[in-house]
Amino acid sequence: MHIVMFADQHVESLGGAQVSMRLQRRYLERAGHTVTIVAPALHGPRARAAVPARAAAGPAYADLPSVPITFDREYSVTWPGAAADRRVDEALASRPPVDLVHVQADFWGGFIGHRFAARHGLPVVHTMHNRVDVGIEATTPLPGLVLRALNLWQRRTLSAGGVGAGAGAPVDTGDGGRAPGAGRGGDSAASVGADAGVGGRGVRSTRDGWAFLRGFAARSDAVTAPSSHFARRLEDHGVVPGRGGRGIRSGASGGADAEPRIDVVWNGIDDDLLDAALASAPEVRPPGPPRLVWSGRMSPEKRLLPFLEALAVSGVVADVEVIGGGAQLGAARRLLERHRAAATVTFAGRLPYPETLRRIAAADALVQTSIGFETQGMTVFEAGALGTPSVVSDPDIADELGAGVWRVEDASVDALAAALRCVASRVPEGTAPTPDPTLRTRFRQSSRTAAMLEVYRRVL
Structure with missing residues (x-):
């Protein structure tokens, strides 16, 4: 199968999620699968240091135009929108047909990935790497305002991209009509989005970090977490797959009537x-x-x-x-x-x-x-x-x-x-x-x- 992964930061930059995604690509390729990783382009010293790795990866790295956001130019942002959408589609046009989207991003990479999946009617697995609420609180002076802005940005960006907007018509993928999962964008749970509780849990805040994560989960067929304790927190806050996915937590059994669950899949070591x-x-x-x-x-x-x-x-x-x-x-x-x-x-x-x-x-x-x-x-x-x-x-x-x-x-x-x-x-x-x-x-x-x-x- 061909899996397209979306990241907030280039996988040759520093960070645990980046290390994990590099490993995932290598081991999936060893198992005979094709992987493309879409992420903002690198800048500065890190870009020069990563030249050999990028050359070795070849078309597996689809770099998007980006702007550095840190003084050391280590990390960058790609603005999610029509221009980024076109660049993603162009990068994947020469690659094998895509079977599945795996979003491993918490911000702009998540927006771009979910927009891509909606355009092409593809199923989505979303890995939650980040406690958004704790991270924002630790790094910004006005965390409440930032989280409200993030939730608004998410709703507007994904609505503009047709995610969860009832896109039930056949999708022209540009690959001869093959569009696995076409029509899933109109799922009723996805249209609920971040504005209501999931799985009968009742109405919840639409402005905090959990609401932000619920917005992604509601548009996903499966949600994975890298630990049992984080999976429990996600479930307790209604962050569960909203497009019909039925996860199976460690040792638990699933079934037709089971509540959507989080799949626990640790990040590993080479x-x-x-x-x-x-x-x-x-x-x-x-x-x-x-x-x-x-x-x-x-x-x-x-x-x-x-x-x-x-x-x-x-x-x-x-x-x-x-x-x-x-x-x-x-x-x-x-x-x-x-x-x-x-x-x-x-x-x-x-x-x-x-x-x-x-x-x-x-x-x-x-x-x-x-x-x-x-x-x-x-x-x-x-x-x-x-x-x-x-x-x-x-x-x-x-x-x-x-x-x-x-x-x-x-x-x-x-x-x-x-x-x-x-x-x-x-x-x-x-x-x-x-x-x-x-x-x-x-x-x-x-x-x-x-x-x-x-x-x-x-x-x-």
């Missing part, structure tokens, strides 16, 4: 990279103080600054490596200068993904400090698959992992400091918690691709 990182890990722990790794984007929702403050308050002697970049790097350096932690902290910057995995495998513990923001928390799953335990601040993520976790009791700096003291005492004793050994199999991308193919086949 099988080959996992094996290489495991092979590089030391068989015996080298002597010395505990080695901790913090990896992620340096932005408020990731809570790097509270981690560094807790590190100073804890008084632990440890070697700490901070991997990643972002706007809070300067603030992080200044905080360390003020507090003068007993630990040695090294800012490693942005590293290639294989090197990041190697360093996590060599560490005594990974530290993840975000709370309520992560829809999966990829780094702790990577650590667990590599046999490295984690300090986890988010109780939902700790529950998902099960074993191999030091839980932080609450969001306070003191609680995080207490967890770090526990790490510092138990690592030298050799009594650190052990991650679930089945993660090494269940988290491999080969198994995740097989799970997603089940969703595709059911929708088709």
